Amino acid sequence: MSLKKTLSVASPLTLRIVAECPVTKARACELVLPHGAVNTPVFMPVGTQGTMKGITVDQLDALGCRICLGNTYHLGMRPGPDLIEKARGLHGFMNWKRNLLTDSGGFQMVSLVELSEVTEEGVKFKSPYDGKEILLSPEKSISIQNSLGSDIMMQLDDVVSSTVTGPRVEEAMHRSIRWLDRCIAANKNPDKQNLFAIIQGGLNAELRKACLDEMTRRDVPGFAIGGLSGGEEKDDFWRMVTLSTDHLPREKPRYLMGVGYAVDLVVCVALGCDMFDCVFPTRTARFGSALVPWGSLQVKQKQYAKDLQPIDPDCQCPTCKRHSRAYLHALFKSDTAAMHHITIHNISYQVSMTLLHFEFIVEIMYFKILPCLIIDFFFHNCVKQAKL
Numbered sequence: 001m002s003l004k005k006t007l008s009v010a011s012p013l014t015l016r017i018v019a020e021c022p023v024t025k026a027r028a029c030e031l032v033l034p035h036g037a038v039n040t041p042v043f044m045p046v047g048t049q050g051t052m053k054g055i056t057v058d059q060l061d062a063l064g065c066r067i068c069l070g071n072t073y074h075l076g077m078r079p080g081p082d083l084i085e086k087a088r089g090l091h092g093f094m095n096w097k098r099n100l101l102t103d104s105g106g107f108q109m110v111s112l113v114e115l116s117e118v119t120e121e122g123v124k125f126k127s128p129y130d131g132k133e134i135l136l137s138p139e140k141s142i143s144i145q146n147s148l149g150s151d152i153m154m155q156l157d158d159v160v161s162s163t164v165t166g167p168r169v170e171e172a173m174h175r176s177i178r179w180l181d182r183c184i185a186a187n188k189n190p191d192k193q194n195l196f197a198i199i200q201g202g203l204n205a206e207l208r209k210a211c212l213d214e215m216t217r218r219d220v221p222g223f224a225i226g227g228l229s230g231g232e233e234k235d236d237f238w239r240m241v242t243l244s245t246d247h248l249p250r251e252k253p254r255y256l257m258g259v260g261y262a263v264d265l266v267v268c269v270a271l272g273c274d275m276f277d278c279v280f281p282t283r284t285a286r287f288g289s290a291l292v293p294w295g296s297l298q299v300k301q302k303q304y305a306k307d308l309q310p311i312d313p314d315c316q317c318p319t320c321k322r323h324s325r326a327y328l329h330a331l332f333k334s335d336t337a338a339m340h341h342i343t344i345h346n347i348s349y350q351v352s353m354t355l356l357h358f359e360f361i362v363e364i365m366y367f368k369i370l371p372c373l374i375i376d377f378f379f380h381n382c383v384k385q386a387k388l
């Protein structure tokens with residue numbers, strides 16, 4: 001395939017590396033996007049239809065969130081890009097003044113819509129709303145994301161599950177490269193919106209390396225590591241992450257898609273990833289599961305009915321400052337407000353955890369004080385345990 005070195009347009013982001021861990025690949029950065037600066041490592045909560053389920057934009061802002069996700073598939077279907085464009089993009093529609101990242105819509109389509117078909121043209125599917133056949137092409141995906149006005153747009157990629165093997169993985173990898181070129185060409189706002197490429201190649205090191213070689217020759221503002229976190233063995237997952245970060249350019253942000261469990265975050269920060277997203281913290285909150293440093297706490301369980309402690313006595317979030325486990329337990333039986341309170345706690349937990357990572361990496365680099373060396377040792381051991 002011929003190399004299309006795209007014309008260099010100054011990308012609307014800058015990445016300043018504040019500190020790098022001397023032992024692992026962990027790094028603390030300041031990522032400046034059109035709607036303000038974001039410290040990385042960062043966890044990005046996932047909104048769906050322009051709303052964060054169970055939390056308002058003001059609450060999200062107050063928790064320190066500086067970037068969140070919007071789903072192109074849902075927003076593109078309803079209310080549709082025209083209305084959102086009229087409302088001054090997704091920022092105006094949601095009244096969210098911080099940064100937004102939108103996905104391509106492809107993943108939702110393949111995972112949510114049973115009758116979808118991938119061809120060279122794009123992803124064909126039947127609308128779940130009116131049954132009409134729709135084609136999501138790379139151009140269409142970028143056109144919707146241009147209307148949404150997100151700070152970071154994702155290329156449309158050919159998604160296959162990480163447990164799939166054989167020629168389909170290779171086909172999807174090559175197609176994702178071709179679709180990246182079509183997305184780059186279709187972007188009407190390269191000076192305002194950052195387009196990220198998505199590295200594919202399944203669990204095959206050769207394919208992933210080939211994808212890295214090709215995609216990093218394109219002048220895109222950032223890269224995502226895709227096609228992982230889909231039920232593969234942890235060893236395979238970590239190997240593919242570290243292979244990717246080994247070959248991604250140091251001066252550009254690296255986004256590991258669909259990863260949000262605490263242990264995965266720690267290891268993947270040590271492996272050099274900067275950005276993460278996952279529906280898990282908000283989805284699990286709606287089932288009454290609160291994230292805590294020792295795992296999770298199921299608020300609905302009988303044992304909390306008379307427990308007057310907060311979810312986590314050390315947590316500084318509004319839920320833990322105001323409400324007890326017993327209150328949330330009682331509320332869960334009668335009111336959806338319990339889900340909102342737990343969602344706030346879970347997002348706060350994730351945002352604070354990545355902020356701590358940022359601080360640790362800076363301290364490891366500059367002060368090398370004892371607690372930091374312990375954390376450094378922890379990062380190092382995580383990497384060793386992953387047998388890398």
Ligand SMILES: [Zn+2]
Nearest residue numbers: 315317320345
């Ligand atoms: Zn809390």
